[in-house]
Amino acid sequence: MKNITRLLCLIILLITSISFAQQSDSPAPEATIAETKISFWDLPYLKEAFIDTTPTGRKDSLAIGELGANGGNKDMIIKLSQEIADSMHGLYDSMLITHKGMLLFESYYRRGRVNLASDQASAAKAYTSLALGRTIQLGYLKMADLDKPLVSFLKDLDPTKFVKGAEKITLHKALTMRGGLRISEEQRKEFEKNPSKLKGQGLVQTLLEHSAPITSTSQNYSYGNFNPSLVMQVIEAVVPGTAQDFIKNELLDKMGITNYRWRTGVSGLPEAGWRVSMTSRDMVKWGTLVINKGKWNGEQLISAKFLANATSNIIKPTEDWQPDSFNYGYFFYQTNIIVGDKSYDTTFAWGGGGQYIITVDELDLVVVITGHDREDTIMTQVSKVILPAFVKDQSSVLENPYLGQKPPGLIPEPFAPGMVTTEEWQWSGAFTPDLKEFYFIREVGETEEDKKMKFIVIQNKNNKWQESVISPREGEPFISPDGKTMHLGTRYKERTETGDWSKIKSLGVPFKDFPIMLLTASAKGTYVFDSMGEGILRYSRLIDGEREEPKQFGKEINTGKSNAHPFIAPDESYILWDGRRDSGYGNADIYISFQQQDGSWGEAINLGDKINTESSEAGAFVTPDGKYLFFNRNVGKTKPTDKYDDVDTFWVDAKIIEKLRPKS
Template sequence: MKNKTGLLLLIFLVLTHSSFAQQIDSQAPEATATEAELSFRDIPYLEKAFIDVAPTDRKDGILVGKLGVDGGNKAMILALTQEIADNKYGNFDSFLIAHKGKLLFESYYRRGRIDLPHPQASATKAYTSLALGRAIQLGYLSMADLDKPLVDFLKNLDPTKFVDGVEKITLHKALTMRSGIRISKENREEFEKTPALLKGQKQVQVYLEHSIPITSDSQRFKYQFDPILVMQVIDAVVPGTAKDFIKNELLDKMGITNYGWETDVSGLPSSGSRSSMTSRNMVKWGTLVINKGKWNGEQLIPEAFITKATSRLLYTGDDEVHYGGKDVSNQGYGYFWWSADLKVGNKNYFGVSAQGGYGQIITLIEELNLMVVTTGHDNNIPYLQIIAERILPAFIK
């Protein structure tokens, strides 16, 4: 009994003197009124990390459970969390895990706040893709339209001024970053000096007038401004504006009210970056996708579109796997969603992810019914390698 008491005391001391405490009885960190007004870069770091192995039901549409009870090896995840809190990897802001439809783990570090929308960078592209899918679900477009010339949907253009080959640009090509449009940086900077030239569909007109000719050679994967084309089509085909459509038909449906989504020079919602979401809202986007386009039983996006969006429609090569490592390979791309094989032992698990620079990532492993959400401000962290090496083993029986 004496030895047992001593062991319990030792465990207590380790936990209470750790750089993080399992703050079971405390509240997740919220932004102060002052912090809410600051730019993200000016948000002060948390004094200590917040770790929750049994996330609170905040009545926000997210089901919750308990790590280790509803899935996952609690000790393995907490060991990783300790390393994140100790800054072993770099500047994480949040790290959440959902499994089988329940949020089982929630943590915040440094600039992370549960109620503060975090800049999403290029994860915005993935949300733009899903907005197009919503337009298809409601009948403003069809799946067959994905293979039609994109300019067919934009009625305010002057085709007599287009470069050759514009008809080769389909929605499918734009969604896979293969529009083939090539405009020099100098030309783009020159256009941007006169914003009036880029208002509304004039933005597309300028691109299609000043690009090199569109050919099969130019229509190779290039990570660029193709989401702009997709947002222009959304705005053209839906009733009202793309901004109102996204709010009413996607964000409101999922109960996402605390967010930011900036406006592009065209006057449309920014499509390639510049949205902000809380980490829990990222969980909602991931839930929509892992549930094949359903939210609370309602089909918001066609399953066929989700399948396309999250398929490895093309390989982008392993020369530079974003946030990868030794266990991440076969990087691919769907409709603004990345994919890769994550290796555990002798088996590969197919992972799909919305990715934003510096660590804004929603990773889905359908085979394990697993979602990992991270936010951060560090572009050198091997986020996907960490998932493969440290998180997947905790959920594989």
């Protein structure tokens, strides 16, 4: 009997495999012209599911790959797809998966069609969030504007008629569903009787005249509650032309999205929270935009800083239907999915019935799902099947040691948005040789009076990146190439046998006599350091175990108004530092000098306009493996005379150094 059962299972598996192979050779199901004109709810179900592990290119700018060959466990995904087709997990219409920038899997069920723009429900809120991020990238708004009164951007309002507390509503509050409006259902119905009063900013005027007062108590999480509409009103107010044209020209057209419906709300503006339709393939494009940190085909469409906030864990949603494991950012959800002994930060847009755009940055994974299921429990299968299918070894160490970040190319990118690069001021940085610890300085505090510099570490513990505050600022960190010493200017710590750091110690004479900001060391023990206020770089070699008196570098390096924050390569082949010279691009630029065959130092070379800007760049260093160049950039201002008012950490492929190295 057991043998018969096994034989039947084998036959079923074989038939299923043949069915899928044949299916992938046929085109994806398309809605007929007649079907595109009828209601989604009248659309007939497909006679059979379409499941393709080798998707076909459709000239829609999506790169194509093959499930299994280009990543992912093919058997696990096919099994889940068959279960979806058999209604084991609810009523879903499509599932598409991209990995490392390639569409590896495409499937349609029931009412799913490759060319049918399906209702996004509340997933549309995420598109509104990204549209606001586009206004910030283009300079129509600034990040600081998120905390200003929302009504300050709407010039057609009469504030004398507002309820008390109207100015408490900010973009930040609205984006996190905490605007605080209190409008009864009876009031809402009454408004709809006179739609002319709701046109344009009249909608906001009406809401702010008739709401109960806005208070800190009312500004708790309340899903919907006109918040998306308030955000769309600001977009309309700050962009040239209309919000509708802005969204089309600056987002949809740039991503090649033409098969869509974006309906108009009662105000005459685009709907902000629903009534938007997209094809499943175009939903993949939105996910690709998110996982590429706001870039599309190399162009930064969305402010990376805004996107880091939008997709982060800002608050806990409190509606009964929202799982306790879900967090909320700016109209995006966030959760942590455990696979084996490791947690994966997962971001998603979510609409009722089962509309999802799921991104997992560490796995370079985008999952798109559409459906019409009332219970909508498919996220369970995302956790149990889809993510595990793309984790090579559930108990392995991180595939990417740089805090799980996708490495940059030859154009600098903010490092670890939301983790290291945040709204707060960051400075300096140092990795341990095993790349499992990253030390840096961050400005912490809610107000200008409260802000203080803290010494931060992000460590890989049990395959999770965990942040902790070590202490107040102790100096700018540098970790020796052997990992045994952490230099902090004129002081240092040593790695103990337990793996901890010792108490802080002084370098003693003669170094304590210099006001050192940053001291770095080569593998040979040579110290290179700056001197605050002097603008001079010095070095001190270790000769036969004895430390020589510090000496100044020559004019090749010590030229210009100031020189600071040096980094000497472990093999002493080059030195990086930041300096102010009349020939530079801005206030402070990063320079490099290569050691010559005779031991002297070559002329300073500016790292060029890909690294240096009209503002200030400083604090450059190269990771212990030699692969990436890190540096700090003042992103708050662009004028050369401005101070360091908003500093972010950037990284770039270290190949740029080799491009500058003189040919021998």
